[in-house]
Amino acid sequence: MKIGILGAGQLGRMLALAGYPLDFDFVFLDPATEACAAPLGEHIHAEYSDERALAEFCVSVDVATYEFENVPAHTAEFVASRIPLLPAAKALTAGQDRLSEKQMFDKLGVPVPRYMPVATREALDFAVKATGLPAVLKTRRMGYDGKGQAVLRKPEDLDAAWNRIGGQPLILEAFVPFEREISCISVRGKDGAMAFYNVVENVHRDGILRTATPRADDPMQREAEDYARRIAEHLDYVGVMAFEFFVAGGRLLANEIAPRVHNSGHWTIEGAICSQFENHLRAIAGLPLGSTALRAPCVMVNFIGDAPSNTELAAIPDLHIHHYGKTPKPLRKVGHATLLATSDARLQEQLTLLNMLVAKSES
Amino acid sequence: MKIGILGAGQLGRMLALAGYPLDFDFVFLDPATEACAAPLGEHIHAEYSDERALAEFCVSVDVATYEFENVPAHTAEFVASRIPLLPAAKALTAGQDRLSEKQMFDKLGVPVPRYMPVATREALDFAVKATGLPAVLKTRRMGYDGKGQAVLRKPEDLDAAWNRIGGQPLILEAFVPFEREISCISVRGKDGAMAFYNVVENVHRDGILRTATPRADDPMQREAEDYARRIAEHLDYVGVMAFEFFVAGGRLLANEIAPRVHNSGHWTIEGAICSQFENHLRAIAGLPLGSTALRAPCVMVNFIGDAPSNTELAAIPDLHIHHYGKTPKPLRKVGHATLLATSDARLQEQLTLLNMLVAKSES
Structure with a gap:
C-alpha cells in the first residue's frame, strides 16, 4: 500500500x-x-x-x-x-479556526475557558470585559508553538498586543491558572473502535513543548478519554488525534485538538506497545488497532535549537535518540529523546543526566 | 554521518x-x-x-x-x-571458508564437531572414516540457509552427495546429535567494550531458521559469551557478530559465525533495550554501546515464502510486523513477526495463534 x-x-x-x-x-x-x-x-x-x-x-x-x-x-x-x-477534511478544518473549534467543544459539552471573538480594536475592549485579565489574545488561524499569541496582563497591554497581531480574525481566551497541561492521544479505526494512550503531562517553555511524561494512573484519564471520544465520534475521525487540556481546580478545560500524530505522543515509539505512528497508519489502512498500553515509566524530552552529541546521549541507559535530520536553528525542534526505566526513581536519575546535556546544547 | x-x-x-x-x-x-x-x-x-x-x-x-x-x-x-x-576485512574472510573458520575455533580453544577437509572423491572416503556417519558434507564457501550441503547417513549416500556438490573445496563435519541449536549475538565497540544479548534458541526447518527465542537464564549463556569474546578479540572485531552453536550432551559445539547482524537477533528490535541494528551502527560509528538487556519474554517467527495478511497479524496482541518489501517466492524470507508478552504462558498463547497464520500462509 x-x-x-x-x-x-x-x-x-x-x-x-x-x-x-x-x-x-x-x-x-x-x-x-x-x-x-x-x-x-x-x-x-x-x-x-x-x-x-x-x-x-x-x-x-x-x-x-x-x-x-x-x-x-x-x-x-x-x-x-x-x-x-483520512482523517477527513472536516477533521482538518475543525481545528484550523480556534473560534469554531471552541464552539464545537461547547456544543459537545466539553468545558472550555471563557472566550470571545475579536475582530476590531473596540471588540477587544469588549472581550476583555467578558474574560477578565489576564487573558490570551490569539490569531484564529495558523498559530502553533506559541506563535500568533499575546498575553494581556493589564489594560495597558491591549494596544501593544493589537499592534502586534491585530487586523486579522482573533480570539480572546481567559487565561487559565492551570495546575498542569495534559494531552490525550487517541486513535480511532475505520470501524469506529477507539483506543487511548495514557494521559501525558506536558511542560512548555516559550510556548514550545519541552517534556512529555505519560502518567500511569492519572485522575484525569477517564474524563479526557470521554471528551476525546465525543470529538472523534462527532467528526467521524479516522487516525490519531491529540487533544490538549488544562487541568485547573481539578477539572479539565479543553485547549485544542490536533488532527494528527503529536509531539506529546513521541514517547509511544518505545514506551507503548504500539506507537502513535503505527496506530495512525493501522487506522487509515483499515487494520486492527494496536495496544496503547504503557510498557514502562518513560519521559520524552525535546531537543530545541540544537541537540546534545550522540556520544553523550548514547551513554545514558535506555535512552532512545531521535534526530529529525534538520539543520540546527534557534527554537527549531531538531529531535527528541525518550527515556525508559524500570522504576520512577531510576527514571528521575536518568532524566537529571539528560536535562544537563540538553541545557548545555541549548546554551 | x-x-x-x-x-x-x-x-x-x-x-x-x-x-x-x-x-x-x-x-x-x-x-x-x-x-x-x-x-x-x-x-x-x-x-x-x-x-x-x-x-x-x-x-x-x-x-x-x-x-x-x-x-x-x-x-x-x-x-x-x-x-x-567495519567489521574489518579479516573478520569477513574468517567466516567465508568453513575450513579455516573451524581451524580458528580450534586454535582459540572453542570446541567444534569433528571435521575433515575434502578435495577429492577419495578424500571423502578417508574423511568419513575420521568423522563417522552420519556426517554433513558442505561446500567450504558460499553456503547459507542449508544450501551447498548434503547429509550422509549411510555409505551409499557418498556418491550422490559427491555428484551433487563435489568438484569444489568441501568440508565433512560429523553430524552432531544436538539437543538444541542456539546463537549468541554480541557487539563489540571500537574501544573493545563488549555486550551480549540473551542466548537465542533457534529452530530450523529445511535448513532455514523458523523461530528464534531468547532465553532468560540459559545455562549456556556464560560459555557462549566466553567463546564469542575469544573470536571477537582475536579478530579485533567491531560491530555485531552472530555465533551459532549446537548444544549436545550439555556442552557447546561451535557451528559458525556470521560477521553481521543476524536473523536470530531480529527479536532485539522490540525485545531488547537497544536492538542489534542500532548497536551495530553505534559500534561502527564509535558511539557507546546500548544495553542488550531483554525487555520481556519474546519470540521471533520468520515468514518464509509468503506472509500472513496484515489484518490477521495486527489482531494478535503485542505482535510486531516486519515485512521486507520482497516479492513472495518459495523458501524466500519475506518478513518476520516478533511477539512480546508479560509472561511465558501468555507468549505461548499468542504464538499458537501466530503459528496457525504462518502455517496457512505457507501452504
Whole structure:
C-alpha cells in the first residue's frame, strides 16, 4: 500500500519509519526544500496550492493523510475528491479556526475557558470585559508553538498586543491558572473502535513543548478519554488525534485538538506497545488497532535549537535518540529523546543526566 | 554521518530504519535489481567487482559495513584501502571458508564437531572414516540457509552427495546429535567494550531458521559469551557478530559465525533495550554501546515464502510486523513477526495463534 502524506517534516519521517515494516511505501508533498522526511520516500516538491502536483500525488498513492494541521482546506478538498483522505477534511478544518473549534467543544459539552471573538480594536475592549485579565489574545488561524499569541496582563497591554497581531480574525481566551497541561492521544479505526494512550503531562517553555511524561494512573484519564471520544465520534475521525487540556481546580478545560500524530505522543515509539505512528497508519489502512498500553515509566524530552552529541546521549541507559535530520536553528525542534526505566526513581536519575546535556546544547 | 552498506537486503533495510533516528544516512551497493533496502537510501546498482562503482561508494560515505557475509575479499580490500570498513576485512574472510573458520575455533580453544577437509572423491572416503556417519558434507564457501550441503547417513549416500556438490573445496563435519541449536549475538565497540544479548534458541526447518527465542537464564549463556569474546578479540572485531552453536550432551559445539547482524537477533528490535541494528551502527560509528538487556519474554517467527495478511497479524496482541518489501517466492524470507508478552504462558498463547497464520500462509 502506498501512503501519501501532506507535509514532509519530522512527523512524516516518523510515520515512514513506522510504516516500512508494515510494507507501506510513502509519497510526501511539501513545499519545503529541506523536508526531513524526503529521504524516506518520494518527495513531490510543490506548494499545497499546486493542482498539477496534487493530481500527481493523488494518482501515485492509495490513501492520503497529513502531518501538518494547516494544510489549506482547498488542498484537502482537492485530494479528498480523488482518493480517500483520512482523517477527513472536516477533521482538518475543525481545528484550523480556534473560534469554531471552541464552539464545537461547547456544543459537545466539553468545558472550555471563557472566550470571545475579536475582530476590531473596540471588540477587544469588549472581550476583555467578558474574560477578565489576564487573558490570551490569539490569531484564529495558523498559530502553533506559541506563535500568533499575546498575553494581556493589564489594560495597558491591549494596544501593544493589537499592534502586534491585530487586523486579522482573533480570539480572546481567559487565561487559565492551570495546575498542569495534559494531552490525550487517541486513535480511532475505520470501524469506529477507539483506543487511548495514557494521559501525558506536558511542560512548555516559550510556548514550545519541552517534556512529555505519560502518567500511569492519572485522575484525569477517564474524563479526557470521554471528551476525546465525543470529538472523534462527532467528526467521524479516522487516525490519531491529540487533544490538549488544562487541568485547573481539578477539572479539565479543553485547549485544542490536533488532527494528527503529536509531539506529546513521541514517547509511544518505545514506551507503548504500539506507537502513535503505527496506530495512525493501522487506522487509515483499515487494520486492527494496536495496544496503547504503557510498557514502562518513560519521559520524552525535546531537543530545541540544537541537540546534545550522540556520544553523550548514547551513554545514558535506555535512552532512545531521535534526530529529525534538520539543520540546527534557534527554537527549531531538531529531535527528541525518550527515556525508559524500570522504576520512577531510576527514571528521575536518568532524566537529571539528560536535562544537563540538553541545557548545555541549548546554551 | 553517511554509512555505506555492501548489500541492500532486509538486513540493510533494518539497519537503515534503526539508523535514521541517530541522524545517519545510507548508501547501499548491491547488484540485485529488487534490493529491498533501496527505498531507504541511495542505491548504487552494481556488481561487487565493479571498481568504478566501488570508488563512487567510497567517496560518498564516511564508514562502510556489510550485511552479506559473501562479499568478495577483493571488494572488502578495495573498500578498506580507501575508507574505514567495519567489521574489518579479516573478520569477513574468517567466516567465508568453513575450513579455516573451524581451524580458528580450534586454535582459540572453542570446541567444534569433528571435521575433515575434502578435495577429492577419495578424500571423502578417508574423511568419513575420521568423522563417522552420519556426517554433513558442505561446500567450504558460499553456503547459507542449508544450501551447498548434503547429509550422509549411510555409505551409499557418498556418491550422490559427491555428484551433487563435489568438484569444489568441501568440508565433512560429523553430524552432531544436538539437543538444541542456539546463537549468541554480541557487539563489540571500537574501544573493545563488549555486550551480549540473551542466548537465542533457534529452530530450523529445511535448513532455514523458523523461530528464534531468547532465553532468560540459559545455562549456556556464560560459555557462549566466553567463546564469542575469544573470536571477537582475536579478530579485533567491531560491530555485531552472530555465533551459532549446537548444544549436545550439555556442552557447546561451535557451528559458525556470521560477521553481521543476524536473523536470530531480529527479536532485539522490540525485545531488547537497544536492538542489534542500532548497536551495530553505534559500534561502527564509535558511539557507546546500548544495553542488550531483554525487555520481556519474546519470540521471533520468520515468514518464509509468503506472509500472513496484515489484518490477521495486527489482531494478535503485542505482535510486531516486519515485512521486507520482497516479492513472495518459495523458501524466500519475506518478513518476520516478533511477539512480546508479560509472561511465558501468555507468549505461548499468542504464538499458537501466530503459528496457525504462518502455517496457512505457507501452504
